[in-house]
Amino acid sequence: MVNFNGTLYDASSNLLSIENRGYAYGDALFETLKVVHGKVLFWEDHYFRLMASMRIMRMEIPMNFTMEFLENEILKTIEANQLSKASARVRINVHRVEGGKYSPVSNDIEYNIVSERLDADFYSLNEASYTVELFKDFYVAPGLLSTLKSNNKSINVLGSIFAKENDFDNCLLLNTEKTVVEALNGNLFLVKDRVIKTPPLSEGCMKGIMRKQLMELVEKLEGYTLEEAAISPFELQKADELFITNVITGIQPITKYRKKEFTTEVSKLLLDKLNTKIRLS
The missing domain is CATH 3.20.10.10 (D-amino Acid Aminotransferase, subunit A, domain 2)
Structure with a gap:
């Protein structure tokens, strides 16, 4: 299941068009998170980095984009994928809404959240040749x-x-x-x-x-x-x-x-x- 603007959809759903600005112009940001048994690691740091990045990109930050709101959306996505009692890699994607060429017609944004299972809860040292x-x-x-x-x-x-x-x-x-x-x-x-x-x-x-x-x-x-x-x-x-x-x-x-x-x-x-x-x- 994927979370698109707060609504859960089957992962096979066609949610993004070819006019998506993240696809067409790279007009998008993302955060990669590790979630362990329902706890988002370093969430405050991730949140403030995302907000600062959106400001730099001149994206309009929705009024409801609080730390609590986005954390709940992450956990909702985790639960929908039966990962609440596991470790997961979560990616939050934020893109400007469709419209315009290089110059957008709006600075409003949309978001989606995807997740996948990770094997380990805590960090371990990979001592293999690298x-x-x-x-x-x-x-x-x-x-x-x-x-x-x-x-x-x-x-x-x-x-x-x-x-x-x-x-x-x-x-x-x-x-x-x-x-x-x-x-x-x-x-x-x-x-x-x-x-x-x-x-x-x-x-x-x-x-x-x-x-x-x-x-x-x-x-x-x-x-x-x-x-x-x-x-x-x-x-x-x-x-x-x-x-x-x-x-x-x-x-x-x-x-x-x-x-x-x-x-x-x-x-x-x-x-x-x-x-x-x-x-x-």
């Missing part, structure tokens, strides 16, 4: 739009195809200044000597929800220093550890980049603290 490479065919242009979860994800799609064709598990994206921004599906953290580093938003990286959670944990981590700074490609092979973060996987350690192999010590430490934080929240 190899990455730089994707250098196209570059991220730093700016406010690059921090949004919009439907304009061509570079992520092309990078994913490149990774698949070349047997990499993931790729790291570069910005127009040729510094490392993020992975295809999450933010990047680099550990070197007791410093844990991640690119600032000004470099063009996604304003990740898990990024925010990890930064808060690192700031309280005894013996380590958090640094928001640009990462050059040359730093990657000098790092002790690299890992990728997103709300579905949690923390994904990178085990190899070119000839360099990495440890997972900090990843394990932070993952344990992350799960503890979730249990106590």
